[in-house]
Amino acid sequence: MQVARFLSGVAIAVVPAVLAAQGDATVIRGATIHPASGAPIRNGAILIQGGKITAIGSSVNAPAGARIIDATGKDIVPGFVDNHSHIGARPTDLNDSPMVVGPQHRILDALDLADPDFKDAISGGVTTIVTGPGSGENVSGMAIVIKTTGDGLADRLLLEKGGMKFAMGAKSRERYPTTTMGVAANLRQYLIKTQEYMAAQKKWADGDQKGTPPARDLGYEAMSDVLTHKTYVRAHVHSATDVMTLLRLKDEFGFDLTLHHSTEAYKLAPEIAKRGVSAVVLPLGPRIGVTDDALSGPATLWKAGVKVAMHTDAPVINQKWLRLCAAIVMRYGVPEEEALKMVTLNAAQIAHVADRVGSLEVGKDADLVIFDGAWYEPRSRVDMVFNSGKLAFERTKEGN
Amino acid sequence: MTILHVLRGRTALHLARTVSALGARRPGARFPRALALGALLLGAPTARAQDKAVAIRGGTVLPISGPAIPNGTVVMRGGKIVAVGANVSIPAGAEIVDARGKYVMPGVIDAATQIGLEATDQNEASDPVTPGLRAFESWNPFGTFGGGKPGPLRNKELLAGGVTTMYPSPADATIIGGQGFIAKNAGPNVEAMLVREIAAMDMTLGTPPKSAARARNRDPYTRMAEVAMIRAALIKAQEYVRNRAANPSLPRDLGNEALGKLLAREMPARIQANSATDIRSALRLAEEFNLQLIIDGGAAAYEFRDELARRKVPVVLGQVSHPYVSNEEIPDKQDYPPVDERLAGRLTAAGVTTAIASFARAFGTLAPAVSGKWLLLDASIAAGYGMADADVLKAVTLVPATILGIADRVGSLEVGKDADVIVLDGNPLSVKTWVERAYVNGELVHQR
Incomplete structure (x- = not known):
């Protein structure tokens, strides 16, 4: 990489035209481009250089020597962003169940970059994911935002503090809390203790240093990131009761909140919209998809002004079918371009990585998917996937 | 009640x-x-x-048993199909349904589901071998499909996906779970919906039964024990049949009676087997006991395509969007071959009778209770992965009807068959398409 950069620097000085060839420029043209950030471009073109999108429009100037991909008649969309999944870790590493509140746990410490699930993801055009701890505890730890392909962790990691996982619902049958009110009280108590912890630490730091310094606690430290807006809450929630509890806790403690699964969130759409809270929904999931009301939920939320994204909860739903979630909400009244945003730009914005990914715009990572038909039709096939400008998946004759 | x-x-x-x-x-x-x-x-x-005759007129008729009929008409009367074609005479006084611009096809058949079986009623987990049970006697299709509040007629959800016939069975936490049944998806009560009360012996190999047993600290702990216990049960049933034949005054045993029917090929064995090991075991058991075998799940079936075709063993595949046919929330990944959307097409091309089914579980387990609603959508994935459109539609209609042994009644639009007909507002293989009408036995039971 260093050598290549150096060489291209030399090329600039000598023959500017060589730059493109050295800079591995790729032009994809002829397709209908759905940038997610704006209206579709018929017969459009995209220029990729140095892993980024450097031009997009009805035509771009192809540098000499650029690789040209003819995508006439195809659909191009941004690489999909799955806002909520659990891949890259063993199922037995997702929930530290004995610790009901464990904000100090980080999925990063259980990450296996070679998990074959990443291959499934890229084959379905999913280029960026949020992956995190499970929902077996009231607080289960910190998620990350990561590319599904790339060279090593540093290259792939987009956000290390990718959100603190809360899980509503009484999960434990053996010990406290076993009820919905117990979960709420447990969360409130922990947030209060975190406030007290922060106050004690601040008092010491401000010079009031009597006795021994306050002991560090990794849990409260992690949760203080939530209360100081260094990260945000990703709350697993199904029932309207628990949605309301989360909104009330947010009002009480002022943290940034996103809802996940969000099965009955549609019942409280105005309350959610009023607070600027986002909802991430799993229409294909095991607990959802039961009634037409729930399947219309994303449309209801969207109409109320809530920012909505989709998720697969992979490996619960194979990540490659994230787009099927968008297709289903289209059936239930979300317009095509809005449905696309729910698996690209909205998902990236909710995950705090929209400066890098989620739409096809100049300066963003060249993450894109070429389909042989309408991107939302289950029968359309992924032809190619670019992730950070690199060809990360290509359909073979065998039809992989 | x-x-x-x-x-x-x-x-x-x-x-x-x-x-x-x-x-x-x-x-x-x-x-x-x-x-x-x-x-x-x-x-x-x-x-x-x-x-009263009903004529669905002017749509693209997909009879499944033959080529598409543009601008075709389907006439139903007395619960049966009485005419299908491009130029059929419509009886005087018939109700006319204008299907111009729409598609008309037979109702979808879900050949594997637990729909209507509450979560606590799917597995008789107290015993891994329960051949005497009948899934029909746990069935409550008008309930909530597992926990939650009482709800109205949830079978309507399936009708909205065009499913008119289904095979509900015990779930997969036991090696011999009991007898599955075949039912229509609408009717005034469960008995009226019933097509066949004893349709198959439902069995499972692999992770689901052994993990359920392990959780209770008893056999089968391993695949070895699973097969050994099935073998032992079948041998016991052979002896029971022999002894009863010699001495009819011997006491009856419902489980052995049911297994006796299985051994007499009066009903097929539906064996859920996903890994190559499990499929091989199922094939070996079928050979050893001369069972009429149907493979459920079949994720690794491609490896056995030639043998399956030669021995005429059909496969009922799970949905690719809910790949893990298991009652574990996040199963042991190594136990299941990677999802391959080409499988339905490849098996069909190899001559294996292959259906696509939902394996819908109730609330709290992997495939949603109403995932049968999305069978056409899952079938369209197979179409994207190399399967001909006609074969794809067959895999959710006529093929499952054949596997279930009811192709004389359902699965295609043919004169004399049950009037199970759906009308769709577009191509059945597009995600944008809705089932506008569903008829079961000639009665309009769903309208959008």
């Missing part, structure tokens, strides 16, 4: 059947008509309502 309700439902059904039979012979007779009215008041299906 009280005993009174049950009795009333059965009496009404009996009356309705009698009426229907009598009415067919003597349509003008007054006595049966009065009886029919009585049956109607008691809540039984009415033969009268179906006696």
